[in-house]
Amino acid sequence: MPDESALRTVDVARESAYSVQQVRDLERLGVIPAAVRSGNGYRAYAPVHVQALRAYRGLAGAVGPVAARQLMADLWTRTVTEAAASINAVHVGLAREGDEVLRAQQALWAIESEAAHHGAVETEAAHHSAAEGADTMTITELAAALGVRTSTLRFWEREGLVTPERVTSLRARRYDAPAIGAARIVAALRGSGYGIPAVRDIIDSLHSLQEGGGPERVRHILVERLDRIGARSVELLRAGADLAAVLDSLTPARDPAPAPA
Template sequence: MADQIALRTVDVARESGYSVQQVRDLERLGVVPAAARSSNGYRVYTPVHVRALRAYRGLAGAIGPVAARQLMAQLWTRTLAEAAAAISAVHAGLARERDEVLRAQRALWAIESEAAHHAAAEGDDTMTITELAAALGVRTSTLRFWEREGLVAPDRVTSLRARRYAPSAIGAARIVAALRGSGYGIPAVRDIIDSLHSLEEGGGPERVRRILVERLDQIAARSVELLRAGADLAAVVDSLTPART
């Protein structure tokens, strides 16, 4: 069988793109199974070792070398179902990262939109809680809840506990309303509101927008690396199937 073709260390190195020493090191780390030994003590590899090293290269590009080494070492001892689930989890992890960045982009758009609205209304007077609730289309109890959660703070509370909101607080309330309307939970909204100050100090929305775009590009590149590793990962799993059935 093709998978039983005997390969020398130098052959594996040439086919996988690693050096001879790297092949030995990755074998020691469990990325590939231990090679058989010939009668004279030399390592004897098979094409499966080559596929495993190629799979590791793609995984390292997708999730980093440490996580890739751990995953490859685990695959050799897992059942077919467990191995498939572990690989699927890598795909799912990248998808979650992408969703988080897209979510951050939507939050940034909401913040910028409300900042523009606030700038246009900069000369507005303060609002009572009733006026602000009506402007946002929420209940006054919602504004009080946001206040308890530290999301929006009135400019002052009179002796009769009547709240008045300054333009800056009105802008913050609009951002909270926009984020909540986009499906953000209270903890996520709190994180975004808390980051607004550092956002301003860190170069403003434009810099953050560039960072998010770069992050999406990085995730896309990692996803491509994982796709490249797909056929080799399948070969690794297939090579172990007989031992698991």
């Protein structure tokens, strides 16, 4: 006797808002489990196939279609606990991306704060070097102005964060106004808890972005990125009920409950 609850390919397509060909393609890719074949060779799907396709749509909006296809294909081979952990990892990843953007915003604010004080730094540099007629600072003067060791400035130089001018005869370091400004930015970021790789990435990104529009452009890009992360998070939440249905469909015997005490 035929299963009256079985769905045809066209039924699944209609309920999931995919085309018949897309349903077949996503089945072939493992996004949904293989349909049962009836005696006449036609595919017979279950409601969970529709729910899996809806879940895939939300995941694709959250992490992209390639990662979503891989995740969905993996879910069918995992225990309930493992599958739930995979989905939780997506939530964690989006939260981490959001945190990174917020930290970048904080870094931009720190940099702009340092820029507001840049005139005072230049005045300080001029005061220290007035006798030489140059708007520069020695490594000792700059270290004192920043409240760091001279060895710290040398380390930042080795890491490519601050590039001083040099007096070629003695190889003595002298810092011009741009180098002084860069040193103050590095000091601000380090003081805010940023590691050297993060400081380097931020400075490189800001230099690149500032060439294309300055701090306002950087701020706009960061806001746009936060908006995209928010939209992706909404897509993931929208997929939640369908993902739960997929987990419920996994064979309970593959994830046994602990025996009562």
